[in-house]
Amino acid sequence: MSNIAVQRIKREFKEVAKSEEGAKCEIRVELVNDSFTELRGEIAGPPDTPYEGGKYHLEIKVPETYPFNPPKVRFITKIWHPNISSVTGAICLDILKDQWAAAMTLRTVLLSIQALLSSAEPDDPQDAVVARQYKENYDVFLKTARFWCSCYAGAPKQASNGFEEKIKWLTDMGANEQVAIRTLSSSSWNIEKATEELFS
Known part of the structure; x- marks a missing residue:
């Protein structure tokens, strides 16, 4: 250098x-x-x-x-x-x-x-899935971002909104925890959609 x-x-x-x-x-x-x-x-x-x-x-x-x-x-x-x-x-x-x-x-x-x-710029996204959630379902976006913050960045745990149970359901079925979190987050925590995406 x-x-x-x-x-x-x-x-x-x-x-x-x-x-x-x-x-x-x-x-x-x-x-x-x-x-x-x-x-x-x-x-x-x-x-x-x-x-x-x-x-x-x-x-x-x-x-x-x-x-x-x-x-x-x-x-x-x-x-x-x-x-x-x-x-x-x-x-x-x-x-x-x-x-x-x-x-x-x-x-x-x-x-x-x-x-x-x-100050996110959802109209110029790096992650289209997150940007779509941000624009179409802001409340779920906020809960998901907070959940990831406590999971990965050491923030105090928030009320889980039933997220932990859904993750456990998928990991009990054999999914890797990180993959389960990402799939659930991407499908706005719709367990049927996430299950279908992972196991169909």
């Missing part, structure tokens, strides 16, 4: 660690290896969203051409959000693609991803 990129990342590291905004918004970044090409980010789910109380881990891969090209970022923690793949963690966010500018920093990236959790 070029010296420019390494120096820049070292500086940005300090910026995230020392910024009041970083502490207040609960964003962190740490090295995975010594080459500065792979980092791990962490963001807290924003208040008044279904992600509140959750901690989300991100994989950040820094290209050789940084800061002239954006880092590649994806969620490691599973999340139910229209602009983030519920399967791969890929993120649909303009600054990680064509709207990137060399003046942007790791702090900008983490804060922008955190802001995306507060």
